[in-house]
């Protein structure tokens with residue numbers, strides 16, 4: 026009988042990562058597209074000590090008496106019910122750092138696309154609307170360079186965005202976070218400010234906080250009312266950090282100029298979401314970290330975290346559950 030810990034993996038992993046997990050665990054993999062159906066997870070998790078997969082909630086935990094570690098292949102872990110994990114003594118791990126640059130690249134792409142109307146005007150050309158005699162003013166956008174960027178949530182990804190914006194595009198930087206960061210102020214000539222001030226003064230506003238009870242609907246009607254009517258709003262954090270109905274209203278009423286969104290309240294977002302028919306809104310299907318290299322790095326790190334945490338080694342344990350690990 027195998028003495029290796031039983032591990033359940035609920036979505037497809039690269040072969041090399043499966044090989045690594047097979048060395049360290051007695052593994053059940055899911056090799057189809059999408060993720061293992063919930064009913065199968067609830068059945069198969071009954072004897073697992075480690076799980077590499079998505080949502081961890083009370084229902085799953087009560088089916089998993091032997092579970093010790095839950096690993097997610099993402100930096101965000103709002104799909105972990107932290108209270109339930111704590112009460113079941115289950116540690117959670119995640120994948121910080123390895124995706125910072127890839128997500129920051131995408132945020133800049135959203136800023137450029139929404140500001141300079143790339144997606145909208147690509148459609149304009151392809152639909153034959155570009156004709157002789159247009160003055161061109163109707164094609165004007167908002168400059169990225171030398172504009173003021175306000176980043177809400179100056180963490181790992183926030184800093185990677187700051188680097189691109191300040192050194193690549195000469196942007197002026199404001200930020201709001203849980204605390205000011207002297208190194209950010211110095212490196213990027215940035216200024217920490219309260220949320221309201223950031224909203225009033227920024228040309229581009231990027232939300233990059235985790236989704237927590239405090240950040241749920243951090244940006245709502247009151248906050249959109251403070252923004253410049255020329256502001257471009259970007260969300261690549263989680264859909265629920267923003268009140269989506271308030272965003273729709275702000276765009277419909279011209280309170281802001283445009284938006285770039287990688288995340289939505291409901292994902293996949295329904296096709297009748299009014300945001301999808303607004304030409305001044307760029308929408309993406311939650312692809313912040315979606316490059317082959319970065320997703321591979323994330324999968325490797327998620328697997329390593331799981332093995333290390335099961336063996337009492339070094340892993341990226343989520344902040345809120347670090348105290349569950351014996352010193």
Ligand SMILES: NC(=O)c1ccc[n+]([C@@H]2O[C@H](COP(=O)([O-])OP(=O)(O)OC[C@H]3O[C@@H](n4cnc5c(N)ncnc54)[C@H](O)[C@@H]3O)[C@@H](O)[C@H]2O)c1
Nearest residue numbers: 101178179180181182183202203234235239261262313314
């Ligand atoms: N779109 C995507 O594909 C994608 C990819 C990666 C990460 N994300 C999201 O981005 C988030 C941030 O990732 P990170 O690695 O930069 O995390 P991080 O923990 O390094 O940074 C988050 C920052 O937000 C700040 N913050 C937290 N609560 C706040 C509040 N109430 N008000 C103001 N600031 C607050 C923190 O102080 C911290 O500086 C993830 O949690 C995830 O939800 C999305």
Ligand SMILES: O=C(O)[C@H](O)CO
Nearest residue numbers: 098099100101313314
């Ligand atoms: O939190 C993350 O890492 C992303 O949203 C998933 O790729």
